[in-house]
Amino acid sequence: MSIDRRSFLKNSLVAGLGLAATSCMPIARLESTDDYHYTLTLEEASFELIPGTQTPGKGFNGQFPAPIIKGKQGRPITITVINKLQEPTTIHWHGIRIDIAMDGVPFLTQKPIMPGETFVYHFTPPDAGTFWYHPHVNSLMQLGKGLAGLLIVEEAENPQFTPDDFAADLPLILKNWHLNDDGSFSELSIPRYAARMGTPGNYETINGLHKPVFDVPANSWIRLRFANIDNTLVYKLRIKNQPAFVVSIDGNPIAEPKPLKDHPLGAGMRVDIALLTPDAGQEIVVENGKGRLFFSYMRLRTIESDKQQSKASLATIPRLPLNPIPEPDLENAETLKFVFEWEGAVTPVSHNGKTHHKFWTINRRAWEGMSANNIPEPLARLELGKTYVFDLKNNTPHGHPIHLHGFMFKVIKSNKKRIDPFYADTVLMEKNERVKIAFVADNPGRWMYHCHVIEHMKTGLMGYIEVS
Structure with a gap:
């Protein structure tokens, strides 16, 4: 089942149209005849964004756009990641309901991948859809300079859709x-x-x-x-x-x-x-x-x-088959409240004069970072298998896309707009908006929970929940 870029484009993405539509979207090469097995390197890379110039970025396999990784619902994927950067890294598979050991958060779920090291991610996506992957170390710099790519999971065989x-x-x-x-x-x-x-x-x-x-x-x-x-x-x-x-x-x-x-x-x-x-x-x-x-x-x-x-x-109009997400039991759910606020302009300074900006809090706590020997307390501890409603309140004049690792939650209510309930892994909260989301805590582990505006995440608007 070896697939090169040209045949993949012809048979899947543009269905015989030629390369015009996706010529700048490389496809990761399959390395196995039976499984979805890929290799990704993270490395310094130069690429042309503004015509006639070169941008000194960072790229998966030395390129931007990064290779599209293609999987199939219910089929195992193996991705060997080689760190050729001069700093540690990890890879988070954004939106995939995954085993905690594969979630790609440094110290919380795995050791950072050090320069020159290799880490093998192996997981079976339960859901089909459009997902993506990116580092969760020094995210502002690594993601901001180009380390991000798509992971497309095709639907399992289905008589109602192909x-x-x-x-x-x-x-x-x-x-x-x-x-x-x-x-x-x-x-x-x-x-x-x-x-x-x-x-x-x-x-x-x-x-x-x-x-x-x-x-x-x-x-x-x-x-x-x-x-x-x-x-x-x-x-x-x-x-x-x-x-x-x-x-x-x-x-x-x-x-x-x-x-x-x-x-x-x-x-x-x-x-x-x-x-x-x-x-x-x-x-x-x-x-x-x-x-x-x-x-x-x-x-x-x-x-x-x-x-x-x-x-x-x-x-x-084509209708996509629904993903097998457990339905929350709202009648027996426990409600937990989370308030997102602006902390203020007081900037902590270390002994060597380096500033550590903290502008944002969740339930009056700013994320203080973590290391191998210093894991902060979770924002909440959840019981495995139980339904929870998260009552989210944005007490700031700015929007926040709030992302939860490891789960798909159901967005059920907002005080700002009419909601037709839907499943997501990130909910965009408007200024002063209150949103309720619900999910079954069926995936054990310590799961990051943060704003996906990277600067907000890095200056306080991050924490984690623990399901056990």
Whole structure:
């Protein structure tokens, strides 16, 4: 089952359209005839983002975009990770319900992978969908300089759905880089912004390209997999004048496809959109909202293809099979409250004069870091198998995408907007919003629980829960 990049693209991602749509999205090479087995290296890398310049970043297998890792629901995946950086690292498989030993958090779940060392991750994804992977060591720098990639888990065999139900399947990773005009990095974090919404980048890319145009088959249903791998930004996506539906959130299909009006996507979040394309020779504009205004973000160009669907219509929208997530028992659930607050501008200083900014707290505790011999107390201890409702209150004037490792939770209520309950691993909380989420604590371990704005996480808005 050895697969090279060209044949994978032809048979899976763009379904015979050629390489235009995903030419900048390399595919990890399978190394086994029976299992999904890959090797990833983390290394210094130079890549072209601003045309005609080179950016001195960090890349998986020395490149950006990173290789797409492809798995299948219910099938084991083995990923050998080799650290060629000059600093420790780990890999977190964001959104995968995973054994705690494979979750990739330094000291809490594994020893850091030191320079020159190798670590083998092995897990079986129970869910199909769009996920991603990134380091959980020095995240501001490692993730900010390019160490992030997609993990796509295909659906198990199902008589009601096959990947061929979409004429094309486009992975789209969204990142806003902090770059100078010559391609070098500007400051990734500025304290006054870290204490607000985070330090924004200044150069937007999709799959490493600025305002790209991708070819797609005409008169067909296509799948757009948007993943926000940015350190900071919230994207607000919409597609004008063309039928488009949300079919999956954070890798979790929804029972009834929801018409796309606009969809906010905080750091770490994903959304899959089913789009019905028009006749050949037309362009579809995907927009990103900033405040109340929307701007062109990328375009899709429709072309004739042998994969286009002659009978595609609103009546034939593909429906993804639901993932096997346990339903929370709300009648017998225990409620735990978590308040996210701004701590203030008092900056702790070490004996050598180095500052350690702490701007954010969870239940009045700022994350103090950890080491091999110093693991802080958990934010909460949960009983294995029991249902919990987390009552989340954002007492700040800024948004926070709150992410929980090891689980998919059900978003059930908000004081700011109407919620049609859905499953996710990250919930984007607006300023002063109160949200309730629920899940079955069926995965034992110590699970990180944090804001995915990396500067917020690094300056206090992080902790963990313990399930035992």
